[in-house]
Amino acid sequence: MIGGIARDTFNLVTAKVDLDVRCRLYATGGEAAEFYRRLTASLAIQSKPEGDAIETVLNRFIHRVEEEAGQSGETADDVMSRLLEPLVQLVGAFDLLDVLRTYRRAHIDGNEGTKLAVVRWLRGGFSTKTDAKEALGVRTIPNDANMYSFVKLLGAFCRAAGYGGLVIFIDEAAALCAIANAGARQRNYDMVLSIVNDLLQNNVQGVGMIFAGTPDLIDAKKGLHSNEALKSRIGAAGPSSSRFSDLAAPTLTLSPLSTHDLKALLVKTQRVYAYGDDAKCTLSGDDITQILQTHFKSLGSELVRRTRDVVKSFVHLLDALQQQPDLHWRDVLAKTATV
């Protein structure tokens, strides 16, 4: 939803990356390069909300270059240099400029192979520098060491292409807290710190990041708050129940869905399942309330029960009921409980 607003209202490019053991902000075993690959694969714009929009962004950039060159009488190369001016101090900027020039030439010559190679390079698809050099004549490729620079390049490039910038939604960020090696974990936190510093001090143009994760993420002893510098910057999250929580603070705490919200969600889920046909919705509101209660039988379960699990088991239930319409939902639940 945030992505939609960002794209539609603010004309931003969005990206979404789920962190896990194979995908981190700092790494030496390819996990940071993987972050970059996932990020570029998920690039979305208003007309392409599902992702994979990097080629469209590229084409829009080329289009803009041609257009401005036509209007001002500059050479296309000059326009490109001017548009990418804000990037020059970034690592890899010259290679990006080279690659974009290559892309433009290939665009004019209709050389699809070269165009594909550029897209591949931008998406971090070259695994060795040798391959990249052979295909495009550039010396750098996005890798673990320069990942963040490339992300900043990408943000600036999105701006140059005429978008407002790049917003990256980093989900499951608590995966960083689960990194087993204490050193590696700290270095990932340090990376978060540099990002937060850059964002707060406006050092970086055209990039915004939203980290989302379970409360483990800001655990005082092992989470981001264990890093003093980070803690002082992102601050303590306001109490989630407070209706006056500061929505402009760096950290927002979302409260879990209440039982009431969950019920509304399940009711809608059933309707989606029935293709919007209310007649096919066999479970009444009371039924759903009771089904929900089965999830909250055990003490403290509201603290650990995840919305995803509740919905998942509800969908399973609907599946079972669809296959055996004469069964009562209680029988189905009783059966699955004994399996």
Add this chain to the structure above:
Amino acid sequence: MLLTNVTAFESLHDSVRTWIAAKEWQALRPMQEQAINIVLGTECDLLIAAPTASGKTEAAMLPIASTLAEKPTDGLACLYISPLKALINDQFPRAESLFGACDVPVTAWHGDVPRSQKTAFLKQPKGTLLITPESLEALLMTRGAITAELFSPTRFVVLDEVHAFAGTERGAQVQSLLARIERASGRRMRRIGLSATAGDLRTVAEFLRPQAEGEIVTIIDRESRPSVKRIRGVIDEGCGQEEVVEWLYHSLRGSNNLVFANRRSDVETYADALRELCDAEGTRPEFEAHHGSLSREHREEVEYVLKHSTESTTVVASSTLELGIDVGTIERVVQIGAPPSVASLQQRLGRSGRRCEPPVLDAIIIAPATPSVLEDQLRAELVQTVATVELINRRWYEPPITTALHLSTLVQQFLSLVVQCSGTTQEEAFSVLCSTGPFAQTTRTQFHSVTSHLIEIDILYRYDSGLLVLGERGDKLVKAQTFYAAFATPVEYSIVADDRVLGTLPLTDSIESTDSLTFAARRWRILRIDHDRKRIHVGPTDSAEAAQFLGSSISVHDEVRREMLRIYMSDAIPEHLDEVASRLLQEGRESFAKLGLESSRIIAVKEDCLLIPWVGDRVMNTMRLQLLERGMSVKKSPLTLRVRKCSPDRVLDLLPALEIDDTPAAVLAQHARSMAVHKHHRRLPVDLLALDYASEFLHVDGAAQAWSALRAAA
């Protein structure tokens, strides 16, 4: 070339058949044919039990190579787990030759393999991987993220020397590793175990796949070669060791032999003395030492010389050369001192006579000229050796202890899982390790108690969401290279008497379970073991009550002690005893009769009472703790329990109560000097530590039987 069973041979892939043809074998062995039929024809797990050097490795590898040649697998297809690096070095050329013929690459992977080779394999994992359990542990921990991907093509896992794993901490580790891999890859690997014909094969099969749903087929090749066994006695009148060295020098020079000594220090002493003798006599130094504390280069060189050199070599070794490394033709095996166990002597015996010649064993027992302690009077070390050889002849071997909970290894596996998965929850860990894994005897409550304790001592950390990660101390713990091993590398402890350091000794279970030790040619009583400063405090002792001739950590089994009793009660002199050994056996029997031990098992010695129950160490330890629980002062020696300041009558009065003593083993365990035996024992809550100790080292039912036997004899 004549092959008896055409079908098994013919069912193999062309390239395997070509490979066999080039070997010019006369025929496949029946055991190999059965293995081929089962691997190619069914989906069952398989246990192959056969004597050393009977081709059981090929029995497993032929059909696997054939399967992989038939259906080439992209990725790691076969995992071959072996207990020793040396074994892997030895198997590698054999495996490479066969698998290579089928275009299946083979990679060796253990602590001494260069990193570059490992990195190259991980870049493009393929074929067969020969690996030790410790290296597999390290692989899961350092490459946790790719576990699923790496092992999802894996179809076979071969467990070499599986009998050596069953019932041990390391065995629990292997079971857990396999469970973790199958869990991550979501795929069942066919397990093929290679075992010596030792012991209770049903237990070994159960070990191969605990809680097996499918059938495990067992193939047994009992065809055993006749062997020559001799027991030699040496009477020690001050220079017994020199006499043995002389004998070794004159008997072994000119051929390849293995000499087993029970202690590392003995290995050094004998090897040194033999080399000195070569020097003095001006002969070629052909004696080498081989034990775990020596460098890899040294060990590999010794193995190489033994196998390939045209010049004769004799290696003095500890248990490092016990398992099936092919060391070429060995003329004979010498065992100095009582063998640690029946199974171990059988393994050692199997080292010799690999090519057509029968295995030859010489066991040498040094006995004091003037025996003081009861064990020496009874010539117990000799009789134990005779009993061990008897049991080998009867094909009896110690069964693995199946009651052990292995909680120490559970701690290791828990932490390793946390690292592998980058954090896990308590429920998930319980499900992987306990519900479906190898620690099935652990209850949920016990597991929760382990978790809480580990959190409390900062080894684990729990986030509010329930996610468990390593705590400060856990971080440090898993970083150590030694973490990958489930067993503790023996730590050298200083022996301290009156604040004077006498020297160092590796701390073993046997030191912890006895009261006394022999060091610097004197007998000492253990006063206190200080684990923090790594010191054993000792005091001088009346030598008449202390004895420790069994320098081994393996405790003696009930059956061995029962066999000893049978030997004392008999008149026959086994023909494999030499003259001195026969005389020693006679002396032992005379002492046995003089002490009236045929009819009595409780005798008075001065103010004390001596119990001689003829049971194994597990039961004797239990009996000792039951007496301690009653407030009595008890010393254990190899054969006796000495109850201080107590008359036989008083013991007799106690017997009916002892017979039905139902004090839980875990309560008794708390009287043990140190319950922390295994590596992570110190990281368990004390109640679970007691339970774990009891599950492995105590045997309450056995003790009840022993008490009633004592009563019956009285």
